[in-house]
Amino acid sequence: MRDLPATEGPVLDVAAYAARLAYRGRLDPSVETLRGLHEAHALTVPFENLDVQLGRPISLDPSALFKKIVHERRGGYCFELNGLFAVILEQLGFTVHRLMARVLYGSTTVRPLSHEVLLVEAEGDRWIADVGFGANGLIAPLPLRAGHKERQHQDHFRLTGCESRSGRTFALQFETRGTWHDLYEFTLEPYRPEDYILANYYHSHASDSLFVQHVICTKPTTEGRVTLLDRKLKIRTNGAIQQSTVSLLDDFRTLLKVHFGIEDDGIVAGVARGWDRLGA
Numbered sequence: 001m002r003d004l005p006a007t008e009g010p011v012l013d014v015a016a017y018a019a020r021l022a023y024r025g026r027l028d029p030s031v032e033t034l035r036g037l038h039e040a041h042a043l044t045v046p047f048e049n050l051d052v053q054l055g056r057p058i059s060l061d062p063s064a065l066f067k068k069i070v071h072e073r074r075g076g077y078c079f080e081l082n083g084l085f086a087v088i089l090e091q092l093g094f095t096v097h098r099l100m101a102r103v104l105y106g107s108t109t110v111r112p113l114s115h116e117v118l119l120v121e122a123e124g125d126r127w128i129a130d131v132g133f134g135a136n137g138l139i140a141p142l143p144l145r146a147g148h149k150e151r152q153h154q155d156h157f158r159l160t161g162c163e164s165r166s167g168r169t170f171a172l173q174f175e176t177r178g179t180w181h182d183l184y185e186f187t188l189e190p191y192r193p194e195d196y197i198l199a200n201y202y203h204s205h206a207s208d209s210l211f212v213q214h215v216i217c218t219k220p221t222t223e224g225r226v227t228l229l230d231r232k233l234k235i236r237t238n239g240a241i242q243q244s245t246v247s248l249l250d251d252f253r254t255l256l257k258v259h260f261g262i263e264d265d266g267i268v269a270g271v272a273r274g275w276d277r278l279g280a
Helices: 012-022 031-044 062-071 078-091 193-205 251-262 265-273
Strands: 095-103 111-121 126-130 149-154 156-164 166-175 179-186 218-219 224-229 232-235 240-245
Touching: 012 062, 012 078, 031 078, 031 111, 031 126, 031 218, 062 078, 078 095, 078 111, 078 126, 078 193, 095 193, 111 179, 111 193, 126 251, 224 251, 251 265
Parallel strands: none
Antiparallel strands: 095 111, 095 179, 111 126, 149 156, 156 166, 166 179, 218 224, 224 232, 232 240
16 A cells, blocks of 8 residues: 555644543554554543534544543544544554545445545554444444454454455455444555545545434443434344434433433523424
8 A cells, every 4th residue: 555644733632532431551553552542532521513403613632622522522534533533543653544445335326435444564464444434333443454354342343355347355354243344445555645635525525425414313222322313313223123213302411411421501502493303
């Protein structure tokens, strides 16, 4: 794969980031650190698009991401979550390659490259890291080995690979009820942070973007996953699924706090203005 020049940016407070995740493990460029931080981030920081729904700009500047995710205790979507994670890993001494993936999950047509994924080098091996895929995404990193299968708490993942005109193409898959589903595919072509600006703008502005059309909050748990889509709340626990409808704004405020750790009256007030649009 072609290497790109190392990115430069502000020095972030890694200790504050670790505290946000309640992570107390190693902070050296080791596989143990990578796995520990990845899992802590995935289980703590929600995938959410609330700022898009409120018409707030989505900044990919590392300082802005740190303020939002660490100080304001918010979440974000792939460019925000993986963007911050990449900078933190680089500060710890990891070599990080930013990749772009094509989402396959839930799609019947060919989608453009629009999802940020990270390739991380640690202890002589290469790992796929992704703390920013909202639909059944990774909880821990996976070694970059085609055919590798791994159970992460209640979720089961597999990485496949094949040769294509653009080189080696990999696909991340998720297993449910005995069937493997493609989540996304990617090559090892590296990208720079600036390369995500256009896709970020599309996701946060285009009328056909899912993030513009719907309120989305989701986070894995050690027992499964909790997901809020507009007014629909789905909780998957050890394979069993409970679904309910959020009818009152007070309930919306409570579940944001309880399930996603978000306490922001400005967000609730903003969502209230479009409450009827969300449907029942």
